[in-house]
Structures are given as C-alpha cells and as structure tokens.
Amino acid sequence: xxxxxxxxxxxxxxxxxxxxxxxxxxxxxxxxxxxxxxxxxxxxxxxxxxxxxxxxxxxxxxxxxxxxxxxxxxxxxxxxxxxxxxxxxxxxxxxxxxxxxxxxxxxxxxxxxxxxxxxxxxxxxxxxxxxxxxxxxxxxxxxxxxxxxxxxxxxxxxxxxxxxxxxxxxxxxxxxxxxxxxxxxxxxx
Amino acid sequence: xxxxxxxxxxxxxxxxxxxxxxxxxxxxxxxxxxxxxxxxxxxxxxxxxxxxxxxxxxxxxxxxxxxxxxxxxxxxxxxxxxxxxxxxxxxxxxxxxxxxxxxxxxxxxxxxxxxxxxxxxxxxxxxxxxxxxxxxxxxxxxxxxxxxxxxxxxxxxxxxxxxxxxxxxxxxxxxxxxxxxxxxxxxxxxxxxxxxxxxxxxxxxxxxxxxxxxxxxxx
Numbered sequence: 001x002x003x004x005x006x007x008x009x010x011x012x013x014x015x016x017x018x019x020x021x022x023x024x025x026x027x028x029x030x031x032x033x034x035x036x037x038x039x040x041x042x043x044x045x046x047x048x049x050x051x052x053x054x055x056x057x058x059x060x061x062x063x064x065x066x067x068x069x070x071x072x073x074x075x076x077x078x079x080x081x082x083x084x085x086x087x088x089x090x091x092x093x094x095x096x097x098x099x100x101x102x103x104x105x106x107x108x109x110x111x112x113x114x115x116x117x118x119x120x121x122x123x124x125x126x127x128x129x130x131x132x133x134x135x136x137x138x139x140x141x142x143x144x145x146x147x148x149x150x151x152x153x154x155x156x157x158x159x160x161x162x163x164x165x166x167x168x169x170x171x172x173x174x175x176x177x178x179x180x181x182x183x184x185x186x187x188x189x
Numbered sequence: 190x191x192x193x194x195x196x197x198x199x200x201x202x203x204x205x206x207x208x209x210x211x212x213x214x215x216x217x218x219x220x221x222x223x224x225x226x227x228x229x230x231x232x233x234x235x236x237x238x239x240x241x242x243x244x245x246x247x248x249x250x251x252x253x254x255x256x257x258x259x260x261x262x263x264x265x266x267x268x269x270x271x272x273x274x275x276x277x278x279x280x281x282x283x284x285x286x287x288x289x290x291x292x293x294x295x296x297x298x299x300x301x302x303x304x305x306x307x308x309x310x311x312x313x314x315x316x317x318x319x320x321x322x323x324x325x326x327x328x329x330x331x332x333x334x335x336x337x338x339x340x341x342x343x344x345x346x347x348x349x350x351x352x353x354x355x356x357x358x359x360x361x362x363x364x365x366x367x368x369x370x371x372x373x374x375x376x377x378x379x380x381x382x383x384x385x386x387x388x389x390x391x392x393x394x395x396x397x398x399x400x401x402x403x404x405x406x407x408x
Contacts, residue, residue, distance in 0.1 A: 019258075019261065020258055020262075023257050023258055027249050027254045028247075028248070028249045029246070031247065031249035032246050032247050035247055045249075045250060048249070048253060049257050052257045052261065053261060123240060124245075127240070127241055127244060146238060146241045146242065147241065147244065152206075167202065168199075170202045171198075171199065171203070174202055174205075174238060175234055178237035181240070182233060182237075186237075188235070188239070189237075189240045
C-alpha cells in the first residue's frame with residue numbers, strides 16, 4: 001500500500017486516482033471524529049465532506065516535516081469542528097441534544113452476532129451521550145486519545161497546545177467521562 | 190517516594206497509559222493499595238477506558254466517499270468512475286449483514302421446502318400455474334388428513350386389543366363414567382359407511398386409550 005505522503009505528492013501532480021485513494025482511506029476516520037464530536041449523523045456527513053473540500057484546496061500547504069498526514073488531516077478536521085461548534089452553539093441551546101438516537105450507532109463493524117451488535121450499539125450510544133456531557137476541550141482530548149488512537153505528541157500537534165495541557169485535558173476528560181457513565185449506570189468493564 | 194490522593198488524580202492517565210517513570214508508577218501502586226478512594230478511582234477509570242476501547246469505528250455512509258469525490262473532482266466520466274457509479278447502489282448489498290440475512294433465508298427455505306414436498310429437480314414452470322398450485326395444496330391436505338385418520342384408527346385398534354387383553358382383570362362392561370362408542374349392528378346401514386367417515390376422532394376414546402396404555406406401562 002502506498003504511503004500517504006506519496007499519495008499526496010501524486011495528488012499535487014494532478015493525479016485523480018491518488019486523491020481518490022486518499023479519500024477512500026481516510027473518510028471513515030474523519031467521519032468518526034465528526035460523529036463523536038457532534039453526535040449527529042447528518043451533520044457528520046456534511047462536516048466530513050467539508051473537511052475533504054478544505055483538504056483538497058489546501059493540500060499544497062501540507063508539510064511532512066511537521067507531522068504525518070493523518071495528524072494534519074485530524075488538525076484540519078478539528079478546526080472545522082470547533083468552528084462548527086461555535087457556529088451552532090445557539091441552535092444547540094434551543095434544541096435538545098438527546099432527541100435523536102442516530103442510525104449511525106447501528107452501523108458499527110458488523111462481523112458479530114446480533115446480540116453482540118446490539119450490546120455494542122447500546123454501549124456506543126451511552127459513550128456518545130457521556131461525551132456530549134463533557135466540555136468541548138475535554139471531549140476532543142478524549143476522542144483524539146481514546147477513540148482516534150492518537151498519541152500525546154500528535155494530539156499536541158492537532159490542538160496546538162503545550163504537552164502539559166494535553167495531559168491535563170486527557171486526564172480530566174477521562175475521569176469526568178468515567179463519572180458521567182457511572183451516573184448513567186454504565187458499569188466499567 | 191511519598192504519594193497522595195491529589196497526585197493520583199492528576200497523574201492517573203499517565204499511569205494508565207504507562208507513561209509515568211517507574212518510581213512514580215510504583216508509588217501510585219503502593220498508595221492505591223492503602224487508599225480505598227484512589228483504588229476505586231483507578232478501577233473505575235480503567236474500566237471505563239476498557240469499555241471505550243471496545244467500541245468499533247462506525248461505518249461511514251457508503252455514498253459519502255463518492256459524494257466527496259464528485260464534489261472535488263467533479264462527476265467523473267472515466268471508465269473507473271463510470272462502473273463505480275453503476276455499482277454504487279450495490280454497496281448496500283455488499284454489507285455482511287445482508288449476506289447474513291440471505292444465508293438465514295436460504296437455510297429456512299432448505300428446511301421448510303422439503304417438508305412441503307418441494308423437489309427442486311422436478312420443478313417446472315407449469316408448477317406455478319394456479320390450478321397446479323391448488324391441486325398440489327389439495328393433495329397435501331388430503332394426505333395429511335388421511336394420515337391423521339389412520340393414526341387415530343390405529344390407536345383405536347390398540348385400545349380394543351388392550352381392553353380385551355385386560356378383560357380378565359377388569360369388568361367387561363364400561364367403567365363408571367366411561368362411554369363406549371355405539372357399535373353398529375350387522376346389517377345396519379351405518380356399517381356400510383366409508384372408512385374415512387368413521388374416523389371422527391372421539392376425544393373420550395383417545396383419552397381412555399391413552400390412560401389404558403399408561404396404566405399398562407406403569408404395571
């Protein structure tokens with residue numbers, strides 16, 4: 001499989017197939033990031049499309065020296081998500097966040113029995129609700145670390161904050177999420 | 190090394206991610222063994238993270254990547270783009286869940302069809318004609334009826350043999366509260382009835398036959 005950096009170089013030379021490969025490779029990751037942040041399947045779809053439109057326009061500004069393509073892509077996604085969060089803050093205050101059990105929860109990886117799928121779907125909904133009760137700073141730190149699997153250094157690059165702040169946000173976010181889920185009756189594993 | 194509850198709370202994630210220096214890691218371990226509150230916190234957060242890490246990545250909607258490509262590269266008329274756009278509606282069909290559904294239906298049909306007498310080898314298009322379907326259904330129903338009639342008759346015979354064999358130990362007449370079916374006399378027009386007409390399952394006969402059988406088996 002060709003590395004992301006090579007694909008980016010091919011894209012910059014105008015090869016559509018390379019861009020196609022990049023999109024197929026990263027759509028799921030970006031969609032997940034958007035979904036875990038917004039909790040809304042339709043918004044996540046629109047935001048994912050917006051992210052790739054922005055990446056397509058600004059691909060020339062990507063510099064491999066400053067980190068991997070995934071980190072850069074996550075950084076672009078995160079900035080758009082924060083913009084979106086600020087833009088829609090007023091809407092969220094007037095409408096309930098939990099009036100939608102999104103069908104996206106049912107679409108997790110499906111090589112399981114129906115029982116396992118149902119349990120995984122339920123857990124996914126509960127974790128999503130728990131995440132929505134965290135402040136955006138803590139939420140994004142937990143999502144990047146525990147759902148996107150980024151390491152502390154990559155999160156530091158994405159968020160553009162000092163290492164100590166990253167550690168503190170991840171720590172507070174995890175403790176807060178554990179307390180929220182405990183209040184919701186989710187038993188720790 | 191001294192360790193306190195505030196340090197546990199502040200450094201918990203680094204501890205769980207194994208990013209603490211060995212001395213601090215051990216100090217937190219020792220402290221948690223003596224402090225129920227910190228032990229509980231460690232256990233709860235570790236358990237929650239285990240739950241969160243169990244979550245799979247959600248599937249992105251199948252058409253999303255194509256929408257992005259359409260929005261960035263424009264609607265593609267290249268060969269690859271053309272056949273992909275034709276195959277796009279099939280993306281839903283390629284999901285494992287759909288394959289599981291198809292397998293379940295196939296298994297159900299494989300179990301049910303042989304019971305209905307369906308044979309794929311001898312199946313022709315004319316079998317789907319309404320008259321043919323009606324005849325097949327009629328034949329099956331009659332066959333099922335005849336089998337049940339035969340079963341009841343056999344049961345009656347067993348009961349009669351049973352009652353004659355046990356005649357020495359039991360009074361010849363019907364027991365109290367027991368009824369026997371009316372026996373047609375010779376020459377009675379009823380005797381000329383069709384065999385199938387005799388086969389009304391008499392619940393009392395069946396019940397008494399059953400009790401006779403169980404009595405015998407208990408002995």
